[in-house]
Amino acid sequence: MYSRSQQLFSRAQQSIPGGVNSPVRAFKQVGGTPLFIKKAKGAYLYDEDGNQYIDYIASWGPMILGHAYEPIVEAIREKVYDSTSYGAPTELEIEMAELIKSMVPNVDLIRMVSSGTEACMSAIRLARGYTGRNKIIKFEGCYHGHADSFLVKAGSGVATFNIQTVPGVTAGVSADTLTCAYNDLAAVQQLVEANKGEVAAIIVEPVAGNMGCILPQPGFLEGIRSLCDAEGIVFIFDEVMTGFRLAPGGAQEKLGINADLVTYGKVIGAGMPVGAFGGKRAIMECIAPLGNVYQAGTLSGNPVAMIAGFTLLNELKAKPEIFAQLEEKTAYLHKGLDEVLSASNVEYSINRLGSMISVHFGKHAVVDFSTAAACNIEQFKTYFHHMLRSGIYLPPSAYESWFLNNALSYEDLDKTIQATNAFVS
Ligand SMILES: *Cc1c(COP(=O)(O)O)cnc(C)c1O
Numbered sequence: 211m212y213s214r215s216q217q218l219f220s221r222a223q224q225s226i227p228g229g230v231n232s233p234v235r236a237f238k239q240v241g242g243t244p245l246f247i248k249k250a251k252g253a254y255l256y257d258e259d260g261n262q263y264i265d266y267i268a269s270w271g272p273m274i275l276g277h278a279y280e281p282i283v284e285a286i287r288e289k290v291y292d293s294t295s296y297g298a299p300t301e302l303e304i305e306m307a308e309l310i311k312s313m314v315p316n317v318d319l320i321r322m323v324s325s326g327t328e329a330c331m332s333a334i335r336l337a338r339g340y341t342g343r344n345k346i347i348k349f350e351g352c353y354h355g356h357a358d359s360f361l362v363k364a365g366s367g368v369a370t371f372n373i374q375t376v377p378g379v380t381a382g383v384s385a386d387t388l389t390c391a392y393n394d395l396a397a398v399q400q401l402v403e404a405n406k407g408e409v410a411a412i413i414v415e416p417v418a419g420n421m422g423c424i425l426p427q428p429g430f431l432e433g434i435r436s437l438c439d440a441e442g443i444v445f446i447f448d449e450v451m452t453g454f455r456l457a458p459g460g461a462q463e464k465l466g467i468n469a470d471l472v473t474y475g476k477v478i479g480a481g482m483p484v485g486a487f488g489g490k491r492a493i494m495e496c497i498a499p500l501g502n503v504y505q506a507g508t509l510s511g512n513p514v515a516m517i518a519g520f521t522l523l524n525e526l527k528a529k530p531e532i533f534a535q536l537e538e539k540t541a542y543l544h545k546g547l548d549e550v551l552s553a554s555n556v557e558y559s560i561n562r563l564g565s566m567i568s569v570h571f572g573k574h575a576v577v578d579f580s581t582a583a584a585c586n587i588e589q590f591k592t593y594f595h596h597m598l599r600s601g602i603y604l605p606p607s608a609y610e611s612w613f614l615n616n617a618l619s620y621e622d623l624d625k626t627i628q629a630t631n632a633f634v635s
Contacts, residue, residue, distance in 0.1 A: 211599075214258040218246040233367040239587065240594045240606045250277035252617035255603055263603035264622045266612040270605075271451055271476035274565075275525065275532070276617025282480050282521045289517040295509060303511040306520050310478075310488065313458045313527055316468050320488030321497060322511045326450035326475025327355025329485035330413065332497075332505045333471045334359055336487070337411035337444035339503035340496045345405055347412045349392040351421035351579030351609075354413055354448050354473075362387040365420030365579065370607040392418055392578040393426065395433040402441055411471075412438060413446040416461035419611035420451075421582040422568035423561045431467050438470070444493060450475035450485070451611065454526055456564040457533055464564060480522035482515035532616055536565040539623060540614050543567065546627035554634035556589070565614040569593075582609065593633055600629035 222229035230236045230244065237244045245257040253276055255263045268274065275282075307320050323329050334346055334357075346359060353366035361368060361376040362384050368376070375384075388405065390397035392414075402409055412434055418424040438445040447469035453460040454477040462468055471489035478484050488494060496503045509515075526532055544562050547569060551558045557573040570576045571593070572585035590608040597604050602625070605612060 211261065212243055212245065212257075212259055215246045216243045218258060219243050222246075234370055234605075234607055234610070237606045239370045239608065240591045242595060242598075244606070245598075245603070252276040252278070253615055253619070253622055261601070263598070263601050264618070264626060266602065266604050266614065266626075268613040268615045269476075269481050270610075271455060271613045272479060272481045273615050274455060274477050274536070274613075275522065276615045279480075279522070279617075281525065282518050285517045285521040286482075286514055290514050292513065294514055295512055297508060300511070300513055300516075302513055302516045302520065306511075306516050306523075309520060309523050309527065310474075310486065313454070313523065314460065314462065314472065314488075316462065316490070317472060317488040318491035319494035320486050321494070321505065322516070323485040323487065323505075323507055324483045324509055324512070324515075325355065325485045326448075326473065327357055327485070328507070329450065329473035329475055329487040330354040330360065330446075330448055331357035333446050333473050333487040334411060334413065335505065336493060336497060336503050337446065337471065339501070340493045341410040341442065341444060343408050343410035344386050345388055345408045346386065346410055347388045347390065347398060347401055349414055349418070349578075350389050351392060351424075351582060352413075352415045352418055352448070353420035354415075355450075355475075358383045359387050363389045363579070365418070365609060367607075369421060369579070369583070369609045391580065392421075392424060393430050394578070395430050398434055399437060402437055402443070406441075409441065409443050411444040411446050413448055415451065416447045416449065416465060416467070416469075417452050417456065417563050417566060419566055421579050421609045422570055422576060423563065423566045423611040424576060424578065424582065425561060425563050426465070427577065431465060435467055444470045446471045446473065448473050451566070451613075454478060454523060455566070455613075458527055458530055477522065477526075478519050479515055480518040482512075482518040483509075484512075484515045484519050533564070536614055536616050539616070539618055539620070540565045540567050542620065543614070543623045543626060546623065547630055550627060550631040550634060556634050557586075566611045567614070568611050570608070593630075596633045597626075597629055600625075600632070602626050602629055 350363040351365040354360040457463040475485040571589040
């Protein structure tokens with residue numbers, strides 16, 4: 211069933227570290243051979259052995275309308291003939307910035323980059339430059355890309371592989387990154403008090419997606435917002451996962467809380483390498499060439515990447531019912547999974563907001579990294595492989611959110627619920 215993927219994985223390991231270009235793809239937590247994908251269309255992935263899968267990763271979020279979405283494919287095809295890059299400004303970049311501002315009203319200025327990592331790394335540098343302070347606060351299990359400052363108690367692959375300290379990140383850098391538990395407002399207040407006048411920024415995933423899906427408890431983000439206002443700290447929403455997924459205006463709109471700076475990735479590029487950071491004018495004006503906080507990129511605002519993201523965001527803006535449809539589908543899946551799991555003797559909890567959802571095997575509510583880590587990873591492994599054999603491709607780690615795409619049919623969701631039922635019965 212996986213023979214060609216197995217061959218390709220052996221071959222890949224001869225010339226690519228671990229056979230993959232990003233660690234979680236290696237299936238290390240769940241075991242087995244990663245699938246080598248040949249193509250995808252709509253809600254389905256096709257591997258090199260010709261197997262078809264219902265896709266719950268959606269390239270970790272970007273393919274929100276499904277794979278090879280016709281208007282995006284066409285827009286790229288048309289654009290690419292004009293050259294793949296100029297290294298000079300284009301009108302399309304203005305249109306992209308204007309479109310983002312129209313969807314996210316509190317973004318005054320926005321700078322395009324090429325990944326979520328770059329967006330978060332730049333936002334932190336900017337917050338430090340703006341405030342003249344060094345320290346940042348992040349939350350255990352939150353992932354903000356692989357820049358040095360963020361690899362302290364990080365989520366996603368860092369958690370999946372149980373890496374405690376990352377070799378290569380200097381103690382000096384780590385010392386400026388303070389951490390506390392997600393949803394623990396009192397701990398944030400204490401950290402700020404103990405480091406008075408030294409904290410430049412608090413960065414958070416407004417809905418966490420890199421330790422499974424974890425919702426902010428009422429008052430958590432609101433409390434940080436007031437604290438940041440009182441202490442002159444820059445509040446950064448890392449919306450790389452949630453941006454343009456939870457609502458046209460992302461988590462800010464969905465939760466009704468404004469950040470000072472926002473970072474984007476994933477959906478913003480429709481599957482092309484795109485990230486962005488933006489926010490309040492007074493802060494964004496510190497970025498070069500307006501200010502001295504240096505940040506640059508040879509391929510930033512790349513025309514082919516921009517037309518892909520622009521076409522997708524335009525579609526999302528023109529048809530806001532897409533968000534309601536996605537949410538209905540995810541709620542339907544939630545209800546179906548809940549029914550079959552509650553009828554079994556499996557201990558579980560399901561977290562969901564909008565089109566982000568995750569199933570945790572354990573009897574406790576999952577509200578932060580330690581409760582996520584206390585779940586039964588072995589059971590997740592068997593569940594993952596059972597689902598894969600049933601033609602359903604879940605994220606290959608218990609520490610990742612599932613991402614629904616709007617090409618999924620109710621029949622696909624029913625199949626997913628039935629396969630879960632077969633797993634527990
Ligand atoms: C994926 C992710 C990043 C990193 O984005 P890359 O494009 O992989 O560099 C940062 N923050 C969050 C919340 C993410 O989910």
